[in-house]
Amino acid sequence: MGAQDGTLVEIDGLRKEFSSAGGSTIVLDDLNLSVARGESVAIMGPSGSGKSTLLHIIGALEQPTAGRVSVDGVDPFALKPNEVAAFRNRTIGFVFQDHALLPQCTAIENVLVPTLARKMADEGAGPTSALTPVECAMELLERVGLGNRCNSWPAELSGGERQRVAIARAMINRPRLLLCDEPTGNLDAATGHMIGKLFIDLQRAENVSLIVVTHNESFAPLFNRTLHLKAGRLANS
Ligand SMILES: Nc1ncnc2c1ncn2[C@@H]1O[C@H](COP(=O)(O)OP(=O)(O)O)[C@@H](O)[C@H]1O
Numbered sequence: 001m002g003a004q005d006g007t008l009v010e011i012d013g014l015r016k017e018f019s020s021a022g023g024s025t026i027v028l029d030d031l032n033l034s035v036a037r038g039e040s041v042a043i044m045g046p047s048g049s050g051k052s053t054l055l056h057i058i059g060a061l062e063q064p065t066a067g068r069v070s071v072d073g074v075d076p077f078a079l080k081p082n083e084v085a086a087f088r089n090r091t092i093g094f095v096f097q098d099h100a101l102l103p104q105c106t107a108i109e110n111v112l113v114p115t116l117a118r119k120m121a122d123e124g125a126g127p128t129s130a131l132t133p134v135e136c137a138m139e140l141l142e143r144v145g146l147g148n149r150c151n152s153w154p155a156e157l158s159g160g161e162r163q164r165v166a167i168a169r170a171m172i173n174r175p176r177l178l179l180c181d182e183p184t185g186n187l188d189a190a191t192g193h194m195i196g197k198l199f200i201d202l203q204r205a206e207n208v209s210l211i212v213v214t215h216n217e218s219f220a221p222l223f224n225r226t227l228h229l230k231a232g233r234l235a236n237s
């Protein structure tokens with residue numbers, strides 16, 4: 001894996017239980033995970049095994065029932081609600097199976113959306129780059145191979161191109177961690193593999209940590225580690 005400057009994500013004894021009138025379901029049970037800065041981890045597992053639940057908890061979108069979560073040295077569940085939003089926006093980028101681009105906005109406008117939220121949520125932190133947000137967005141769209149499609153509408157782009165815009169959007173605030181939930185689930189195998197390689201290029205260039213839930217077998221050789229979610233816990237392949 002090479003030299004790392006410490007741990008970015010540390011999860012100890014994580015438990016997640018969903019309760020309903022019919023009883024409770026234990027989805028994650030005493031799960032442990034440690035991800036280094038700049039490390040890439042692919043997570044595989046059958047449908048319903050709790051992969052999305054795990055990503056939602058790491059991204060502080062959902063509360064754990066028990067256990068300790070630390071991301072970039074912070075326990076997001078100890079923060080106040082407005083601090084969680086700012087922390088998430090600054091530290092974490094999300095990519096979902098459905099690209100979730102705004103259809104009425106161009107590619108570059110979509111990439112810029114998280115910078116608007118940053119201005120509102122993150123008092124005084126300011127951009128970490130000397131470039132303007134528009135310059136950053138153009139640079140990222142070039143990085144994902146869409147430098148000439150900045151002003152295209154989502155409807156004019158292919159599925160793979162839309163997902164590349166979504167990845168540029170996830171990177172615009174220069175997060176330390178990218179959480180990706182089946183990002184190639186709607187793409188053909190060849191396009192999915194290209195997206196996998198793009199993730200690894202970004203990981204190397206930006207030293208971002210990647211946690212990618214995928215059914216795409218071609219990701220395993222590209223990523224530092226592949227883990228399987230089984231019976232509420234993560235195991236090596
Ligand atoms: N909000 C919720 N309320 C109740 N059960 C849920 C909720 N979210 C997920 N589950 C259940 O948790 C289990 C894991 O779901 P999920 O994390 O979406 O799995 P995966 O992403 O691996 O397909 C499933 O049995 C699902 O029905």
Ligand SMILES: [Mg+2]
Binds near residue numbers: 052053181
């Ligand atoms: Mg899921």
